[in-house]
Amino acid sequence: MATRQTHMLGRILIAPSVLLLFIWMIVPLVMTIYFSVLHYDLLNPGVHDFIGFENYYYFLTDPAFLASLKNTLVLVGSVLIITVVLGTLVALLMDQPVIGRNFVRLMVIAPFFVMPTVSALVWKNLLMHPVSGFFAWIATSLGFRPIDWFAQAPLFSIILIVAWQWLPFATLILLTALQSLDEEQKEAAEMDGAHAFSTFFYITLPHLARPITVVILIETIFLLSVFAEIFVTTGGGPGLQTTNIAFLIYSQALIQYDVGGASAGGLVAVVIANIVAIILVRLVGKNLET
Amino acid sequence: MGSIQLQDVRKSFGNIDVIPGASLKIEDGEFVVFVGPSGCGKSTLLRLIAGLEDVTGGHILIDGVDVVDTPPAKRGLSMVFQSYALYPHMSVRGNIAFGLKMARMPKAEIDRKVNEAAGVLNLTSYLERKPRELSGGQRQRVAIGRAIVREPKAFLFDEPLSNLDAALRVNMRLEIARLQKELGTTAVYVTHDQVEAMTMADRIVVLHAGRIEQFGSPLELYERPANLFVAGFIGSPRMNFVEGPDAERLGARTIGVRPEHITVSRSGDGWKGMVSVAEHLGSDTFLYVEVPGIGTLTVRTPGELGLREGDTAVLTPDPARIHRFDANGQAIAS
Ligand SMILES: Nc1ncnc2c1ncn2[C@@H]1O[C@H](COP(=O)(O)OP(=O)(O)OP(=O)(O)O)[C@@H](O)[C@H]1O
Numbered sequence: 001m002a003t004r005q006t007h008m009l010g011r012i013l014i015a016p017s018v019l020l021l022f023i024w025m026i027v028p029l030v031m032t033i034y035f036s037v038l039h040y041d042l043l044n045p046g047v048h049d050f051i052g053f054e055n056y057y058y059f060l061t062d063p064a065f066l067a068s069l070k071n072t073l074v075l076v077g078s079v080l081i082i083t084v085v086l087g088t089l090v091a092l093l094m095d096q097p098v099i100g101r102n103f104v105r106l107m108v109i110a111p112f113f114v115m116p117t118v119s120a121l122v123w124k125n126l127l128m129h130p131v132s133g134f135f136a137w138i139a140t141s142l143g144f145r146p147i148d149w150f151a152q153a154p155l156f157s158i159i160l161i162v163a164w165q166w167l168p169f170a171t172l173i174l175l176t177a178l179q180s181l182d183e184e185q186k187e188a189a190e191m192d193g194a195h196a197f198s199t200f201f202y203i204t205l206p207h208l209a210r211p212i213t214v215v216i217l218i219e220t221i222f223l224l225s226v227f228a229e230i231f232v233t234t235g236g237g238p239g240l241q242t243t244n245i246a247f248l249i250y251s252q253a254l255i256q257y258d259v260g261g262a263s264a265g266g267l268v269a270v271v272i273a274n275i276v277a278i279i280l281v282r283l284v285g286k287n288l289e290t
Numbered sequence: 291m292g293s294i295q296l297q298d299v300r301k302s303f304g305n306i307d308v309i310p311g312a313s314l315k316i317e318d319g320e321f322v323v324f325v326g327p328s329g330c331g332k333s334t335l336l337r338l339i340a341g342l343e344d345v346t347g348g349h350i351l352i353d354g355v356d357v358v359d360t361p362p363a364k365r366g367l368s369m370v371f372q373s374y375a376l377y378p379h380m381s382v383r384g385n386i387a388f389g390l391k392m393a394r395m396p397k398a399e400i401d402r403k404v405n406e407a408a409g410v411l412n413l414t415s416y417l418e419r420k421p422r423e424l425s426g427g428q429r430q431r432v433a434i435g436r437a438i439v440r441e442p443k444a445f446l447f448d449e450p451l452s453n454l455d456a457a458l459r460v461n462m463r464l465e466i467a468r469l470q471k472e473l474g475t476t477a478v479y480v481t482h483d484q485v486e487a488m489t490m491a492d493r494i495v496v497l498h499a500g501r502i503e504q505f506g507s508p509l510e511l512y513e514r515p516a517n518l519f520v521a522g523f524i525g526s527p528r529m530n531f532v533e534g535p536d537a538e539r540l541g542a543r544t545i546g547v548r549p550e551h552i553t554v555s556r557s558g559d560g561w562k563g564m565v566s567v568a569e570h571l572g573s574d575t576f577l578y579v580e581v582p583g584i585g586t587l588t589v590r591t592p593g594e595l596g597l598r599e600g601d602t603a604v605l606t607p608d609p610a611r612i613h614r615f616d617a618n619g620q621a622i623a624s
């Protein structure tokens with residue numbers, strides 16, 4: 001915003017949506033805070049005693065909490081790395097003039113339109129199933145023993161599924177960014193004697209810094225709360241191996257019927273999400289400045 | 291050293307022949323300007339020399355070596371683009387040093403060369419800035435710095451001044467010409483501005499629809515245009531063309547007279563007509579005179595003249611400076 005007038009106008013114009021968003025957010029938040037200090041057990045309806053921070057104490061000292069925190073971070077981090085690296089490579093490939101380019105693009109984008117539950121089921125039953133899955137078929141026809149994915153590498157399997165879903169998003173954003181790269185800049189680099197690798201490293205990658213930041217920030221928001229894929233495939237197991245914070249809170253509320261504990265967990269999750277957000281903005285946010 | 295020779299160079303995009311066949315030889319140290327109307331293939335020809343486009347046929351020789359299969363970087367040329375094409379995330383220093391860095395030159399030597407180039411171009415105090423923090427003229431100088439620092443065999447310029455305002459353009463024009471003479475490096479310069487062409491060039495290539503119409507020094511082009519196209523393209527205001535009995539009397543299909551080679555008087559022998567517009571520029575006056583049976587003729591007279599719109603004027607062409615053209619538009623030697 002260049003002038004004081006436009007600045008002012010901008011504020012007035014965004015005020016209604018900010019207000020609406022604020023109400024939308026504040027009501028559930030206040031209710032959650034309220035539940036989190038009650039002893040609110042669905043098995044004992046009617047008993048709503050005030051117990052202070054006891055719910056928080058139990059949630060934070062539960063060994064399941066640390067395990068699921070670790071799983072959450074591993075899941076988010078791995079998916080981010082896979083989607084950004086692969087997304088950049090796929091976007092570079094799709095930026096080349098190939099025959100049937102539009103069709104290829106459509107195919108690459110397709111996974112994004114599949115519902116998480118559906119894609120998780122497809123992966124679980126058609127691809128990763130140890131007896132009838134596609135991977136098992138490949139393994140047996142090559143003479144290997146098939147892998148029982150969800151038993152032997154449960155978290156890795158979840159990471160694979162989630163990364164597959166988010167790859168199109170990263171690819172799409174990075175591809176549009178690649179197409180906006182000035183052709184003359186690439187030619188200037190070519191005249192300067194830069195080969196494919198140096199052109200990528202010195203020209204393309206710096207140009208992609210901003211879209212990569214956007215991808216990281218947006219994906220993180222959604223990846224912190226991955227749920228459907230875990231629910232459909234492993235149910236958080238074996239043991240706690242694939243339980244993330246979101247799934248832990250779910251199991252608290254609807255498996256152990258402890259609404260108070262789940263609310264406390266939810267607030268802890270909000271705090272964690274904020275910490276992650278602050279760290280991310282510190283790390284990569286400077287790329288968004290002009 | 292840096293002579294560039296084109297031997298029947300052809301280029302088509304799909305089935306459109308953009309360059310149907312161009313041959314010319316640019317000598318070492320020469321400043322050659324390509325001019326022509328928009329879309330005539332100037333940029334394409336320059337990009338063919340640079341190696342940014344592949345030729346459809348023919349040969350390009352740099353210092354006698356055929357380079358049509360040599361990648362751009364190996365041809366030893368450097369190019370200044372119309373959009374400057376600076377690397378936005380690198381500082382001015384980084385931009386100028388990039389080519390040297392790619393050539394794996396030692397760091398100390400890169401620094402020395404960059405500082406030297408920056409000194410020549412008055413960029414020393416901007417070396418740590420990013421391109422977006424510079425003015426148009428400064429960006430232009432960075433682009434030139436990037437070109438000279440590699441000590442190429444030849445510079446290629448594609449309308450480098452078209453994004454600058456008029457005053458800066460004149461300055462940069464002088465600066466580029468001076469720099470080129472100092473370095474003694476061959477330069478090929480594309481423009482559609484004939485003032486730039488006339489003032490900067492040692493020799494000018496006039497292109498029309500991908501064909502080379504004439505290749506010669508600015509004065510040659512002005513005094514002895516090879517055909518109607520060159521005659522009409524070079525010189526401002528445009529040359530007057532007259533057909534009919536006046537031309538046939540001189541044994542030509544068309545005759546051409548430049549506005550500055552016509553004398554105006556109020557009476558006497560010559561083309562009689564009525565002044566339709568008089569443009570007063572102070573030093574010169576441009577008169578547009580309607581001559582019955584011929585059309586509008588432009589006349590350029592020094593200083594102020596008593597003639598106003600609606601007055602009768604008599605135009606007498608300087609007989610020694612009448613250009614004659616045959617039915618094919620080619621000049622007839624006199
Ligand atoms: N990549 C391309 N594909 C198809 N046609 C092209 C391509 N590049 C240029 N042309 C055509 O070639 C012709 C010459 O283009 P060029 O860019 O060389 O013109 P120019 O003389 O530089 O014009 P200007 O003064 O407007 O820059 C034009 O008719 C243009 O449409």
Ligand SMILES: [Mg+2]
Pocket residue numbers: 332333334
């Ligand atoms: Mg051009």
